Amino acid sequence: MRGDIFMLSAITVRNLNVSYHGNDAIQNVSFSVSPGKLVGIIGPNGAGKSTLLKALLELIPRDTGEIQMNGKGISEIRKHVAYVPQRSNIDWDFPITVIDTVLLGTYPNLGIFQRPKKKEKALAYDCLQKVGMGDYANRQIGELSGGQQQRVFMARALAQQADIFFLDEPFVGIDVSSEKAIVNILKELRDGGKTVLVVHHDLNKANDYFDELILLNKELIGVGEVEKVFRSEILAKAYNTQFPFLKEMEVQM
Amino acid sequence: MSFIDAVFQYGFLQKALLTSTMVGILCGVIGCFIILRGMALMGDAISHAVLPGVAISYALGINFFLGAVLTGVLTAIGIGFVSQNSRIKNDISIGIMFTAAFALGIVLITFMKSSTDLYHILFGNVLAVRPSDMWITLGIGMFILSTIYLFYKELLISSFDSTMSAAYGLPIKWIHYFLMTLLTMVTVASLQTVGIVLVVAMLITPAATAYLLTERLWIMLYLAAGFGVISSVIGLYFSFTYNLPSGATIVLVSTFLFIVTFAFSPKHGLLWRTLKSKRKKKALVH
Numbered sequence: 001m002r003g004d005i006f007m008l009s010a011i012t013v014r015n016l017n018v019s020y021h022g023n024d025a026i027q028n029v030s031f032s033v034s035p036g037k038l039v040g041i042i043g044p045n046g047a048g049k050s051t052l053l054k055a056l057l058e059l060i061p062r063d064t065g066e067i068q069m070n071g072k073g074i075s076e077i078r079k080h081v082a083y084v085p086q087r088s089n090i091d092w093d094f095p096i097t098v099i100d101t102v103l104l105g106t107y108p109n110l111g112i113f114q115r116p117k118k119k120e121k122a123l124a125y126d127c128l129q130k131v132g133m134g135d136y137a138n139r140q141i142g143e144l145s146g147g148q149q150q151r152v153f154m155a156r157a158l159a160q161q162a163d164i165f166f167l168d169e170p171f172v173g174i175d176v177s178s179e180k181a182i183v184n185i186l187k188e189l190r191d192g193g194k195t196v197l198v199v200h201h202d203l204n205k206a207n208d209y210f211d212e213l214i215l216l217n218k219e220l221i222g223v224g225e226v227e228k229v230f231r232s233e234i235l236a237k238a239y240n241t242q243f244p245f246l247k248e249m250e251v252q253m
Numbered sequence: 254m255s256f257i258d259a260v261f262q263y264g265f266l267q268k269a270l271l272t273s274t275m276v277g278i279l280c281g282v283i284g285c286f287i288i289l290r291g292m293a294l295m296g297d298a299i300s301h302a303v304l305p306g307v308a309i310s311y312a313l314g315i316n317f318f319l320g321a322v323l324t325g326v327l328t329a330i331g332i333g334f335v336s337q338n339s340r341i342k343n344d345i346s347i348g349i350m351f352t353a354a355f356a357l358g359i360v361l362i363t364f365m366k367s368s369t370d371l372y373h374i375l376f377g378n379v380l381a382v383r384p385s386d387m388w389i390t391l392g393i394g395m396f397i398l399s400t401i402y403l404f405y406k407e408l409l410i411s412s413f414d415s416t417m418s419a420a421y422g423l424p425i426k427w428i429h430y431f432l433m434t435l436l437t438m439v440t441v442a443s444l445q446t447v448g449i450v451l452v453v454a455m456l457i458t459p460a461a462t463a464y465l466l467t468e469r470l471w472i473m474l475y476l477a478a479g480f481g482v483i484s485s486v487i488g489l490y491f492s493f494t495y496n497l498p499s500g501a502t503i504v505l506v507s508t509f510l511f512i513v514t515f516a517f518s519p520k521h522g523l524l525w526r527t528l529k530s531k532r533k534k535k536a537l538v539h
Contacts (some may be wrong), residue, residue: 083420108421
């Protein structure tokens, strides 16, 4: 035992309830995540995965519930949480270059009338290099492929130098090598003690990528280490269907 | 007498020129944010919605600037309220609210004043700019430009990625309503140059022209301001020389600039795009 009682959890959620116009989106969800974990939020379509991320950041109002990150309320810690939205929410024709997009990641740590200076620009360029996109610095973001765009957004999150990272469906519509690059960066962040939450709708590879899973279908179906949650009988509860291929995998495991 | 001689000789023409230059800059700059946020319709709505405010201000004998900002912002709030609290989409809500405000304005003005005033408010009469109007326009202009300079960072990020902005704590709702306030102020400043009906053209056309020419927001702002100024000055020239309504000539000049850019812009222009895809096809054949 590592003495979990004494360890501060990175994210604690108690009795979270969220509804849209009287329809339940998230019902009575409680869990906690220790620091330095790479956590996947999985579940069927409409399970409230993205809603959970947004509720954690108070981007949408909640009906009840208590949320703490690193022992603080979200309003105190917001600037230390990096959020990567779904790619479909972005206007890719916006007149902005790749390097300036990454530079946006430094904004949360700048004061209200402060401009990004040399230090911030150097940091942005480093982060762009880290995702292997240094050669594209002066391109307009719409000229990139989906995978490249997602890497640029990953670089932006890195430039925020956050403690907690939230990514909403980062692997949708991107190429294999970009997916690998992003997963490697997420694992590096985890190894550096950061906490990473990823909404992931594809069960494929969920067991490879993550340390822990939060399995959601409006209610919390399962939470904990991958081996405990990624089981056919538990997944079946969330998806209301059977997963014969998983049974085979379990035999191998 | 040539236009240039006339500018030196007549004070009213100098005032007109100065006012419309300022309006060109302001509309161009604010217009960039309006089109990048997908709010072109909103620009149209707010510009029409200042009419009842102008009417009420006339009636009360206060500066029409106050009333205009009030009804402009109220309409913006009303539009947001209806679309957020029902299945009515934003563009529908805009259609309902601004026509209502505009109709109310027409009724109020007709009650109180002669219809010539209505005509000037709707279509502009830049050659009748009073010194006080000019100073108000300059004041509004300085205020808006310095605000945009100071909050450039926040305006950029909230226009590009409102979710991330909200996630790190920017008050994006307030930024939206603040921008709506700036928009009503620009509309009021533009009343005499282009009039209510055509303000939206000055907001959108120069900004859209700039949008076709650059991949950087700050360059887009400068270009849009430049196109706004060119349109205003040349439009004023035609208005003076051929005795035409200034609003109409200014807007036509800006449309001309847009059409030329649309055809010949190096990266996004029609001609260049066609040439590029033809060359590509040829290369594949050989």
